[in-house]
Every structure is written in structure tokens, then in C-alpha cells.
Amino acid sequence: MSQDSGTPTPVELMRRGYEALNRRDFDAFVSFYAPDAVVEARTVAERFEGRAAIRGFIEEFWSAFEQYQAKPDEILDLGHGVVFVTNRVTARLPESDAELQMRDGQVYEWEEGMVVRAILDLDVDAARAAAERLAEERG
Numbered sequence: 001m002s003q004d005s006g007t008p009t010p011v012e013l014m015r016r017g018y019e020a021l022n023r024r025d026f027d028a029f030v031s032f033y034a035p036d037a038v039v040e041a042r043t044v045a046e047r048f049e050g051r052a053a054i055r056g057f058i059e060e061f062w063s064a065f066e067q068y069q070a071k072p073d074e075i076l077d078l079g080h081g082v083v084f085v086t087n088r089v090t091a092r093l094p095e096s097d098a099e100l101q102m103r104d105g106q107v108y109e110w111e112e113g114m115v116v117r118a119i120l121d122l123d124v125d126a127a128r129a130a131a132e133r134l135a136e137e138r139g
Helices: 010-022 026-030 051-063 124-138
Strands: 033-041 046-049 067-079 082-092 100-111 114-121
Touching: 010 026, 010 067, 010 082, 010 100, 026 051, 033 051, 046 051, 067 124, 082 124, 100 124, 114 124
Parallel strands: 033 114
Antiparallel strands: 033 046, 067 082, 082 100, 100 114
16 A cells, blocks of 8 residues: 555554554544454453454453553564554553553554454564564465
């Protein structure tokens, strides 16, 4: 997809998705997902199928924190509909001053302008390798 055509690239859509998450606008966030999309959340060892399940997972997870911010360190379009994200999370539990930090790797498969599958993995290097393999397979 070309920037000059007015059609946003997957990288731009990912940035918009992070903005929606950080506003806690879960409906806007899941609007980037295909209706039958799948999220493999290896971070919590679960799998979620469909927008409603994905939204429920994200909303429930985020609601456990009084403060939660997800910030991509990098968003890479690997081609063939594959995007890799290194994500940094800063969070705080209710009634706590302690700041929690986490970094994860995320692999997104895009088709026709929508995420059809996402993999969230605490092992950033393994996620990057999986994204590179997937882009090569889809090429």
C-alpha cells in the first residue's frame, strides 16, 4: 500500500491501534482486526478467536491496572502482510506506587487492510524470528 494513495499502511494502522489502546478505546483497537481474527497471547498462554473475544481479553487485562501504557519501540513492515512490533509496557497496579515494566515481541498478519492473526510473545527474539519466517513463507 502506498502512502500517496491515501490508504494507510499496516505500520500506520499499528500506530493508530496503539493510540487507541492507550486511550483505552478498545472498540477502536479491535476495529483493525478481521471479524474472525485470532490472537495467540503467549504472554498469558491463551488463544482468543474473533473480535469480541479479543476485545474482552484486552479490556480485562488492562482493567487490572490503574495505569497502563503500551509503546512500540519499533514497528517493522517485513513485507507480504507481516508486521513485527517490539512493544514496551509501563504499568501500575491500583493502590501501588511501584511501576511495572515489560517488553514483548508481537507478530501481526495483515490481509486486505485488517489483522487476521497476532502473536504476542515475551521472547522478543523468538517473535522476531517467527515474523521473519512468516514473511518469507508468505513471499
